[in-house]
Every structure is written in structure tokens, then in C-alpha cells.
Amino acid sequence: MYSYKIGISAQEHDAFVTNHSQANLLQSSAWAKIKDNWANERIGFYQDSQLVATASILIKPLPLGFSMLYIPRGPIMDYSQPDLVRFVLTSLKSFAKKKRALFVKFDPLLFLKQGLVGQESPDQAETLAAIDSLSKAGAVWVGRTQLLDETIQPRFQANIYREDFSLEQLSKSTRQAIRTARNKGIEIQFGQTELLDDFSKLMKKTEARKSISLRGKDYYQKLLATYPDQSYITLSSLNLEERLKELEKQVDKLEKEAQKFTDKTKPGKIENNRQESKRLAEEISFLEEKIQAGAKKVPLAASLVLEYGGTSENIYAGMDEDYRRYQPAIITWYETAQHAFERQARWQNMGGIENNLDGGLYHFKSKFNPRIEEFVGEFNLPTSPLYYLSNLAYSLRKKLRSKH
Template identity: 30%
Template sequence: MSYEFHSDADPSLIDSFVMKQEQNTLFQCTPWAQIKENWDHLFTCVTEDDKIVAAALVLIRKMPLGTVLFYVPRGPVMDYHNEALVRFYLQHLTAEAKKAHAIALRFDPAVLSKKYAYKDRNEAHDAQNTDVIELLKKCGAEHKGYTVKIEESTQPRFNAEMDVTDDYREHLEHKTAKCIRASEHKGIEIYEGPEYIHDFEIAMHYTEVRKQVALRNEEYFAHMMKVYGDHAICMVTKLNFPKQLKKLSASIAEEKNALAQEGLKKKEKSALHQRLQNDQKEYDRLQKDYQREGKEEVITCGILAVYNDSLMELFYMGNNPDYLRMYSSYLLYAKCLDRCVELGIHHCSFGGVEGTLDDGLTLFKSNWIMNVEEYIGEFNICLNRPMYRAFDQIYPFLLKTAAKLRGKE
């Protein structure tokens, strides 16, 4: 038996292989190449007796002076404990990179160093797959280390995820379940479909303004929906002021009538008073919001997710800061997790998080029975050290600065 390297593999065969692996990731399925339109790409694989045993979507970024960067996001996908296979694949990928005048072959395998429940984050957890790191070093790869900050690597080394069970709602924290119910009670309605991509972009713009950065535009989001088709989810939440004001008005009237009844127990009367007070307060606030907005309906949140046979990735979410009290993000997360249950998907990725695990976004994600995945990190096989050093040190800074400048436009 011997290995064979293929630099122009059948995309459908690669996808079939990747989705069956423990390292299954959307970043190594071939549609991701269509999303990264500004990169060239190669669909590569290794076969043994005509059977795929390893695969890698290689993204190729054009660089100055006729050079390129070879990048394998969350890959290659293979058995990293099979030394012969690892050496064979990296040798051939490096050879392809050299032929293309690449400054480096960069990759960050979907191989875990640690995985633990967020609630156990302060406990000690032994690092796994240290032998894989050593093997990759022997193959000539330089390990970027156990980075903590998102900006320190191309892909975040820390990732938030949830192992979704059919009865996950029964295991949510009381606060999370309460926020979901509150969102529905406050009149938040969900709209789903590619026709709402413009509304989703508006929701994302709220986040851009708040963070003073430029993320992605409507064209990019529409392209994602087109590429992934039925495997893409675009949901937005909206609040209809007249509809909710009418509902609150009816509730207030009912509560007043109930309080006028004789024979109420003290506990019942107290509860009714509290509900009336809350509804009246919300009614008055909504009236002011309605007047300020000058329109009947407002977008409160949006989410864009993509899935394959066994994984869902929540890629983007935007929130209207003026309506955080509506808990729309909780409702959308719940609907995506419900979809996982419907589709039989048990792994839902919430995306990268800071390794400190204490920022606001991580705290929100931690409401969902969150697990922390720590990957072994990023590796580089340098082929043009001066160019690579300039790229590695200067390019991330330029990207970050450009994003901030676009966000202020």
C-alpha cells in the first residue's frame, strides 16, 4: 500500500470525507473556497488504495513581488497520529507551495488541546495532543504557541461550542430560559429566509457602529446565502410598535379589571400589581421608542448560520443596542439550536472567543451550556523568511487599522 497526492481533487469527494471526520469543519468543506473569492484555492487530498485518507482546502493569497501565501484553515483533515501520513501530506503540500512561490504554508488543524465546560474554566485541564505538536515541528513547522488573544492567530485558538441534545431546553439555566420567554412576551417576531438579508445587514451595522469597525457588507452576506443555499440560515427579529402597544394595552386593561375583583389573596394581588406596573412601564417606553423611530417596525437582531450533516456554525450576529431589553439574541440562538435538534445536528459552534473567557461576548455565549474548545494552534512552514516576517508582523496590523477606518466612514 502507498499514498498518492492529488492537487485537483473532486470537491464532492472531499466534502464527503471531511463531514465524516471528527475534525469536521465548514472551513475545510469546499464551498468555503467560493466564500473566499479574493483567494485562489486548491482542493487537495491523499488517497490510499483509491480511498481518501486526508484532505485539505488550500487558500492562496496573492502577495507582493509575485509571491503567495498558502493557508489551510482548520486543516488539513487527517489522522495526526499517523506519522507516515502526516509527513507525506505536508511534504507534498510544501512542494506545491514552493512551486507557487509561497512565502509559507500556514495551517491550524482542528485538533483539540483541551475541551471543557465553561463552568469548569478555572479548573486545571491537561493538554492533549502534545505529541501532534512535536510531530509537526519535526516536519519543519513552527508552532505559534498557545495563543490567547483572537488577534494573535489567523483563526481563534479558543472556540465556543455546545453539544446539542434533543432536550437541551430542559437543561438551560433559569436566566436563559427566562430571557427566551421574555423576548416572545415582548412581541419579538422572527423572520427567516434569504429575502431578509438586507434586514440582517442592518442588524450587523449596529454592531459595526458600536465597535467602530467594518465587518462584512450585504453583498458578502448575500453571497454566503447563495453559496450554501438550503444549508444557510438567515433570521432577523423585528418589533412592531402598534401591534405590541395594542397587546400591552389589552394586558393592562385585564390586569386592572382583575385587581378590581373582590376576594383576591394578598399574594395574587401583589403579583397583579407587579405585572401591571411592568406592563405600564414598558408601554410608556415603547410609546417613546415609537415616536423616536418614526416607523411602525424596527429590526432588533439578526443571525446568519451555516450547517452541514453534523455541524452548525453561527457565523454572524448583530444586535440593535437600543433594544437589548428585548432579549432578541436569546430568541435567535434558541431557534438555531432548535433547528439543530430538527436536523439531528449535535455540534453547534458559536465561533471564536478570547482566551481570557471573560469578555462580554463570551459571557453571553456561556448562557448556552457552553463548552470551550482549545485547539493546538497555528503552524507555519516558512519558505521565504524575510517576506514571511514582514507579512506576519505588519499585515494583521494593516487589516485591523483598515477595518477601523472603514468603520468610521
């Protein structure tokens, strides 16, 4: 016999979620503290007094006393049990009506497809069956949306799994980029609030470069404070003065080599010397300009990671475009994932990518041998006669916001 309880403890909820195959950060009880502009409630669903499903629900107030309920990457349950699915949705509908909710939106951690980059895979039969069960229980599937910003959470993501990740498993060009970054003197640090100022500055530079609006230092501080033992910042930096000294040594070596050239020296060797000298001169000029402007040890790129239940999420990442020649993003993302697996994560999620698998996010994240995961996407559970009108207004508002 099924029953449900409103207001289960954070401890009971998290114990269930972290031991479930669908464990994810957005269903952690602490995530509601991050989204504190929404109200929150946790519901537990029981079979003969045993917890078999949970949902951490975000509640958004709407005009005229109405509300909207959202369950990010949940509910957490066995979707292969139609009776359980039906009971959970019926219970959510009852709860939603008490909150005067127009509808409940949820996007469960179910994959339609999952495979390595370039790997063709069929739709997962169990997910298609779950869509059928949810539909029969009254949920409306939004379907296979085409654009990245059509859903609250990305419907496609690039996720690195421990067993697929090592330097040897990366492409030759990616390995070379990592070696080049190291050879140029890029340093990697892992930390928390002591790296926050540099991280925030890099995020501001990223906002300016992409003409987008992200978050501020206070928000990043909140993430670290909410997950104090389950978070870290990866920061790559470069000591400009040390790099300059190294380049001057290389120039001296090239000059001494050129002095030994004779009429018998191969033209190719002379040309390589000339081209390398030119490259070094350009970089030296760049560094001298930055040093004269007061730069010494500069942050190049960074990422902020949150962990939960053996999972690892790369939440935000930024870079200083001025230092693109050092390719800091590649080594930063590589070291971020490596650190996640050293901390015993099962996977390290690099976040959303374009739904058509062709764009800047997809091509960059594909460098790290991730699995490309297509989520089932969003469902709406109507709970009011005003659902269809309100959902139309919601969809129009989301389209308008995505254009700005």
C-alpha cells in the same frame, strides 16, 4: 505507499471531508468561492490509491511574485500517523515552492482542551502528540496565543453539542429570559433571502454599536447563494402595535385592581401594582414614540448560519440596541441552535470567545451550555529562505490592524 494529486474534484474532496471527524465548514470546497479574493487549490493525499487526507488551500498573492498559502482548519487527516503527517507536510512544501510561497499557514481542527463551561480538563494527549509530529515534520507551532485577534481563526470557541442542549439544561435565568421574550410577543422566523434586508440592517446597527467594520449585504447574499440548501437566517421581530394593545390591556387590569384597594390591602401588593404600572407606562411611552416615527413590525435580532457535513456554524449575528429591553438576542441564539439540531446538526458553533474566558462574548455564549474548545492554533511551514523575515512582517501587520 503514499502519493498526492493536485486539483482533486470538489466532489471527491467533500465526500472525504464530510465523513471525517474533523469535518468543518472552512474545509468545504465551496468556502473558496466565499474567499474569492484568494486563489484556491485542492490536494488529495493517497495511500495505495485510497484517499487518506485532503487540504483545501487558499493562496494569497504577495508583492514581487511571492505568495502565502493558508489551510483553514486543515489539513484533514489522521494526525496520529507520523508517516502520513510527514508525507503531507513534505508534499505541501513541494507544492508551495511551485507557487513561490514564503510559508504555508495552517490551523488544524485539533483541540488542546474541550469541556463544558467551568469544567476543568487536562490537555489532550493526542493533540500534544500531534504537535510533536508536526514539529518533527518541519512545522513551526505558533503556540498558545493569548489574544482573540492574534490568529486568523479564533483559538477558543463556544460550541453547543446536541446532547448538551435542551431548555431544561439551560440555567434558570436563561430559561426565564427566553420565556420573557416569548411573553412579550417576540416572533421567530427562519428563512433566506427574504430576510436578508432586515438581517443586513441589524448588522449595520451592530457595527455602529460596537464601532467595528463587518460585511455588507452583498457578502451575506453570497453566503446564502453559495450554500443554498445549507444556510438560513434566524430573525426575531416584534409587532409594536400588537404589543402596545397588550400593554394597554395590562394597564386596564392594574387600574381595576387598584380601585379595589382598601386600608386593609397589604402595602406590598399596593407597591407591586405601582411599580408594574410604572414599568408599563415606560414601555408604552417607548412604543408610542417608535410607532409615531413610522415603525410597525421591527426586526430585533438575527443570525446567519451555514451548515456542512453535519455541522452548523453561526457565522454572523446582530441586534438593534434600541430594543434591548426585550432581550431578543437570547431567544434568537436559542432558536438558532434548536433549529440547527432539528436539521440534524451534530453541533452548532457559536463562534470565537476571548482566550482568557472572561469577556462579553464568553459570558453571553456561556448561557447556552456550550463546550469551551481550545484549538491547538496555528502552524507555519517555512518554504523559503525569506520565511523568518516575511513572518515577522506578517505578525507586525496583524498587530497594527488589530489596533484599528
